[in-house]
Amino acid sequence: DAGITQSPRHKVTETGTPVTLRCHQTENHRYMYWYRQDPGHGLRLIHYSYGVKDTDKGEVSDGYSVSRSKTEDFLLTLESATSSQTSVYFCAISGNSPEQQFFGPGTRLTVL
Amino acid sequence: EDQVTQSPEALRLQEGESSSLNCSYTVSGLRGLFWYRQDPGKGPEFLFTLYSAGEEKEKERLKATLTKKESFLHITAPKPEDSATYLCAVLQDGSEKLVFGKGTKLTVNP
Numbered sequence: 001d002a003g004i005t006q007s008p009r010h011k012v013t014e015t016g017t018p019v020t021l022r023c024h025q026t027e028n029h030r031y032m033y034w035y036r037q038d039p040g041h042g043l044r045l046i047h048y049s050y051g052v053k054d055t056d057k058g059e060v061s062d063g064y065s066v067s068r069s070k071t072e073d074f075l076l077t078l079e080s081a082t083s084s085q086t087s088v089y090f091c092a093i094s095g096n097s098p099e100q101q102f103f104g105p106g107t108r109l110t111v112l
Numbered sequence: 113e114d115q116v117t118q119s120p121e122a123l124r125l126q127e128g129e130s131s132s133l134n135c136s137y138t139v140s141g142l143r144g145l146f147w148y149r150q151d152p153g154k155g156p157e158f159l160f161t162l163y164s165a166g167e168e169k170e171k172e173r174l175k176a177t178l179t180k181k182e183s184f185l186h187i188t189a190p191k192p193e194d195s196a197t198y199l200c201a202v203l204q205d206g207s208e209k210l211v212f213g214k215g216t217k218l219t220v221n222p
Contacts, residue, residue, distance in 0.1 A: 031208070042214035043156070043199065050208060058209060090155050098208040099144050103155030 003027050004104035006091050012110045019078040021107050023091030025071075032074040033092040033101065034058075034066060036085075043090065049074055050098075081111040115139050118200050118213035125220050128189050133216045135200030136182040145183050146210065147176050148199040156199055190220045 003026030013019050023032060033048040035058075045058030047066040055066050063085060065077045078085055091104040119134045137145065144163050148156035160169040162178040169176045173194060175186045185198055197217045201210040 040214070043201075043212040045209050048208065056208070092155075098210070099203060100146070100158060100161055101210060102158060103148075106153075106155050 004091060004093055004102060006089075006104040006107050008107060009105065010108045012112065013081055014112050015082055016080050019081050019109065019111075021076045021089055021091075021109070023074045023076070023104060025074075025093045027093060027095075027102075028071060029093040029095050030071075031094040031098050031101075032068065033094075034064070034074065034076045035090045035092065036060065036087040037090060037106075038087050046076065046089075048098075081109075083111050085109065086111045114213070115211045116200060116202055116213035118198075118216050120216060121214070122217045123219070125187075125190055125218070127191055127220055127222050130186070130188045130190070132187070133185040133198055133218070134182060135185070135213055137200075137202045138181075139202050139204040139211070141205035143203045143205045143207070145178055146201045146203070147183070147185055148201065150197045150199055150215070159198075187218070190218075192220045192222050194218065195220045 005024045007022045034046040035043045037043050044060045046060055046064050047058055049055045049068040067075045089107045092101040094101045115138050117136045144161050146161050147159040149159055150156045160176040165180045167178050173188050177184050197215045199215045201212045203210050
């Protein structure tokens, strides 16, 4: 398995609270991604990073921000969580190109 | 309009009954097409990358093929452990973002 961990693995929070999800890799890969997966929508890209401090938006970036201060860590922040952000969040990594991506185990987030 | 469409949404097979899953795409300038397997409660697991029409890749009972408009994932003599959701994704020339289809949920009954 690619060395990717996500924390926490499960979280329940209340509407309006800030939430930060962490993705950590031990592969020294250049690219890191955050996706959400919802029934009927499949996997959708939220944000991605192509290097330290280099990030860009994906398809569903509203309400989310990211930061990458080190190669190994990519943080996803929900500044003020809403019920529509209840989802399973996956981190993925890939090497020097965005092609072959490897996924982490996921974080199940419930916003009440 | 979805750029990647997978069909069928769900497929039930008997053990040993071969079949195919379809992934059609509308992006121009395909850089690569990717197949993943996802088990319940887990992250997607990479299976294959296809780059050009006519290319084929095989792994155990799975074979992926690619044409200019679609890809097929052929499953030969499936076993119950092949039950999973199979995801297809495409990467367009000049893009750094994969676009995923919604997946096909495969169930193989013993």
